[in-house]
Amino acid sequence: GVRRIEAATGLNALSYLQKVEGSLAKVARTLKSSPDDVGEKVERLFEQNRTLEKELAEAKKKAALGGGSSGGGVDGMLAQAKSFGDAKALAVRLDDLDAKTARELADQLRDRLGNAAVLVASSVGGKAQLVVTVAKTLSDRAKAGDLVRDIAKVVSGSGGGRPDMAQAGGTDPGQIPAAMELFYGKVGEALGHPS
Structure with a gap:
């Protein structure tokens, strides 16, 4: 039942916020989006990844069961x-x-x-x-x-x-x-x- 709270005050708080904002800006640049849209963009990427994994699994299944041109x-x-x-x-x-x-x-x-x-x-x-x-x-x-x-x-x-x-x-x-x-x-x- 013990809870732990961490806090930063003064210059440490400012330094922490700048570090978080810097990380968010870097992620936003990588995703080619604004910092406000990072969450939505990441969700879309995860959904695309799930879709591609399903398509790949289906293609492997089709190749094994239906046969591709390479293996007969x-x-x-x-x-x-x-x-x-x-x-x-x-x-x-x-x-x-x-x-x-x-x-x-x-x-x-x-x-x-x-x-x-x-x-x-x-x-x-x-x-x-x-x-x-x-x-x-x-x-x-x-x-x-x-x-x-x-x-x-x-x-x-x-x-x-x-x-x-x-x-x-x-x-x-x-x-x-x-x-x-x-x-x-x-x-x-x-x-x-x-x-």
């Missing part, structure tokens, strides 16, 4: 799937995907492949993010939670989830290629087709 999109990814008897496995890496987009992409790839297990790996902000999804027809033999726990160790992480969908995070995104290879090996073992 989903069809190009599907061509990389490996067969394990009557099932397929696919591991793809797309950096800077948010978790929701990674899950959507993994689901889309799994649905397009049919009887399949899919890993979507991403490096986001210096960390590894892994999403594993497994067709319900395979989840009795290859459980997504077990797969993601095993491969998360490679990227110095941990995770878990349901038999058909699981996520993990790790601190070593440099090991994502090794985690992707291990994914194929673990799927092969689970399905009785070791590589």
